[in-house]
Amino acid sequence: xxxxxxxxxxxxxxxxxxxxxxxxxxxxxxxxxxxxxxxxxxxxxxxxxxxxxxxxxxxxxxxxxxxxxxxxxxxxxxxxxx
Amino acid sequence: xxxxxxxxxxxxxxxxxxxxxxxxxxxxxxxxxxxxxxxxxxxxxxxxxxxxxxxxxxxxxxxxxxxxxxxxxxxxxxxxxx
Numbered sequence: 001x002x003x004x005x006x007x008x009x010x011x012x013x014x015x016x017x018x019x020x021x022x023x024x025x026x027x028x029x030x031x032x033x034x035x036x037x038x039x040x041x042x043x044x045x046x047x048x049x050x051x052x053x054x055x056x057x058x059x060x061x062x063x064x065x066x067x068x069x070x071x072x073x074x075x076x077x078x079x080x081x082x
Numbered sequence: 083x084x085x086x087x088x089x090x091x092x093x094x095x096x097x098x099x100x101x102x103x104x105x106x107x108x109x110x111x112x113x114x115x116x117x118x119x120x121x122x123x124x125x126x127x128x129x130x131x132x133x134x135x136x137x138x139x140x141x142x143x144x145x146x147x148x149x150x151x152x153x154x155x156x157x158x159x160x161x162x163x164x
Contacts (some may be wrong), residue, residue, distance in 0.1 A: 005123055005132055016162050023164050041087055041134070041160035048158055050087055050132070052123070076130055078123035080098050082105050 001054045002079060004061050006072035012047030019049070025068035026051075033060040052078075083136045084161060086143050088154040094129030101131070107150035108133075115142040134160075 019042050026037050035055040042049045051072070055061045058075040065072045101124050108119050117137040124131045133154070137143045140157040147154050 003123070005125070014162070019162050020164060040164050041085070042162040043087070043158040043160050044162065046158055050160070076125040076128055078125050078132070080096065080101050080124040080126065082102060082122050 001056060002077050003081060004053050004055055004058060005076050005078045006051045006053070006058075006061055006065070007074040007076075008049040008051075008070060009073045010047050011042070011049055012044065014042050014044045014047065014049065022068065022070055025070075026064055029067055030064050033064050035060050035064050037064075083138060084159050085163060086135050086137055086140060087158050087160045088133045088135070088140075088143055088147070089156040089158075090131040090133075090152060091155045092129050093124070093131055094126065096124050096126050096129065096131065104150065104152055107152075108146055111149055112146050115146050117142050117146050119146075 023040055035053055037051055037053045039052045053061055061075050105122055112119055117135055119133055119135045121134045135143055143157050
């Protein structure tokens, strides 16, 4: 398992409610791809969302996000963390 | 206090040791700017580093990073998180 940080752009004005719905949609299916989303953070002003996950691959992270209706724009493995 | 996610580009090949040194350099002076760095993640392959902090302003986050010798390329307030 590897840790990943993925980034979504273009979601200006995202609200706490919309973010919760999107996150719950990910959590509802993540087990099917052996992915676990740990945290997510959003900047409504620039329209940027960051998601931290543990997953077997970037493709698995993307499959969850795509199936949940919000494909990521970037997915980076982040093997180093403190 | 606001939570911020800042991003550093162009650090391809960053090592765990170099990351620890940089992080410790931030922690050593963060109190002087009323900033607290909570977590940091790095992708050595793309050369991207993410830092999560709580701070009074983006400028305060940048002052710590600049004084520690590694100015951030992006600093986003992330008032929403889960």
